[in-house]
Amino acid sequence: MSDCKTYSYPGAGEWARKEMSYSQAIRVENRIVCAGQGGWDRQTLEFSPKLDEEIDQAFENVQENLKHAGGKGWTQVYRVVTYSTDIKATHQRIVENFRKWMPDHQPVWTEIGVKELGLPIMHFEIEVEAYDPQGAAEAAKN
Template sequence: MSGFKTYSYPGIGGWDRASGEISSDIDAEVDQAFENVETNLRHAGGKGWSQVYRVVTYSTDLKATHDRIVANYRRWMPDHQPAWTEVGVARLGLDTMHVEVEVEALDPEGAAAAKAAAEAEAAEVK
C-alpha cells in the first residue's frame, strides 16, 4: 500500500450538472467547470479544492478564459496554490466547450484511514 489516497479527474467541463447544457457565456462556463470539479471531488469522498495539488486547464480562447480561471483559483483555493499548467487548444470534446479542467488531489486523512484499516486487517490475519 502506498499510503496515499489520490483523486484524478481529467476533462471536467463547464456543463450544467442537471441539464448537461454548456452556457454560451464563457465566464459562466468556467465557473461551472470549477464547481463541477468541487462536486466530483466531494462525491468521491474528498474535501474538494483544498486537496488539489495539480491543475491543468485547456482553453480554446486563453484571452477570454484566463482572468476568470484566476478568479476561480482565488475563490476555490484561497489558502494554497497548486501547480497550474494553462494550455491553449484548437478544440475540445464538444463544439460548444471553451474550457476543460484536469485536477489531481491528495487526501491525507483518507490515506491515514486506509492505512489504519489495512493494518487492522493484517493484525487479524496474524
C-alpha cells in the first residue's frame, strides 16, 4: 500500500499507530477512509461518563481526523457507519450530530448495534468516508 498515504493525529492517533499498529485515516485516490472514532479525548484517551458527551466527542474526533488527513471535515463525508452498544440510547444524539455537522447534505448511513467495542469503556464508535479531490491533488504533490 505504498501509494496510499496514512495519517495518525497527535495523541490518541499516534498511540494507536505505535501500540496497536493501525492508522486513523488513509487516502485512497479521491477519498479519505477513517478508522472508527470513539468518544475519547484525543490527548488523554479518557472518556466522559455521559453518553451524549461520548457521542459528541466521537463526532468531533471525526472532524479533526479528516482535517489532519488534509480534508475539510464533515462537509465532505458521504458514508457513515455507527456502532452502538445501545441503539435506543444513542440514535437521537447521532441524528442531532448529523444535523449539526452536516446541515447542507445527508450521507448514507448504516446504524449497527453491537455487544461491545474495542475498549470496555466505549459505548459508541463511528466510521466515515469522505470525498476529497482537492486534498488528493495536494497530497499527490507532497
